[in-house]
Amino acid sequence: MPRAPGQVDEHKSEAILQAASDLFVEKGAGASMTEIARRAGVSKQTLYNRFPTKLDIARALAARRSDAVTAPLKSRAAPEEVLSAIAETLIRKICSEGKGASLRGVALMSPQAPELARAIYDAGPGESVRRIAAWLAEQERLGLLSVPDPAAAAEMFAGMVLGHGHLRSVLGLPHPHQDDVPGRARETARRFIRAFAPT
Secondary structure, eight states: OOOOOHHHHHHHHHHHHHHHHHHHHGGGGGGOOOHHHHTTTTTHHHHHHOOOSHHHHHHHHHHHHHHHHHHGGOOOOOHHHHHHHHHHHHHHHHHHTTHHHHHHHHHTTTTTHHHHHHHHHTTTTTHHHHHHHHHEEEEETTTTTSSSSSHHHHHHHHHEEEEHHHHHHHHHHHOOOTTHHHHHHHHHHHHHHHHHTTO
C-alpha cells in the first residue's frame, strides 16, 4: 500500500536523520550534506528543504533523543516511577554496549565544530536537564518533593544515573552491571527521592 504524503515526508526525514547520525559517527563534522543526501537516498533539494544546515540536523537528532528520555515527565505517575522510567531510558541509550558511537562522534567533532557540539548539547542533554528541572520545581510546588535548586538537582540526578557509564561509552569500554537495568534505575530514583523528600 502506498504511503500517504505525510508518511512519505516523515519517512524521508527519518532516513535523513539516520544517515546523518551514521555519517557523524564515521566522519564527525567532516560529513558533508551531499554525503548525507546520498546515504539517505534523497535529493540535495529534499535535504535542504527539511534541514538547511548540519546544525539543523544535529539539533533534530539531539531533540529526538531528549524527547525520548523525558517522555515520562508527561505522565501523571508518582515521582519515583517517573524518575525510574527516565533513568532506565538514559541507561539503555547511553550506558549499554554499542551505544557509545554517537557520543564518540560528538566528542571527536567538538574541537573542529564547537557550534555543532553546542547545538547538540543544548537541544539534547541540556534540554533534558531543563525539562527535568522544571518538573522538579513543579513537584516542589505540589509539596511532593523538597527541591530548593531544581537545576542543580536535575544535573545531580543525571549524574547519579549515568555514573561513569557515559565515559565508558565514549571510550568504547565494556559496561559492567548491565544485568538488571530496571533494578538499577529504580534504586537510583529511590535514593534521589529519599534525598529530596519533603521535611
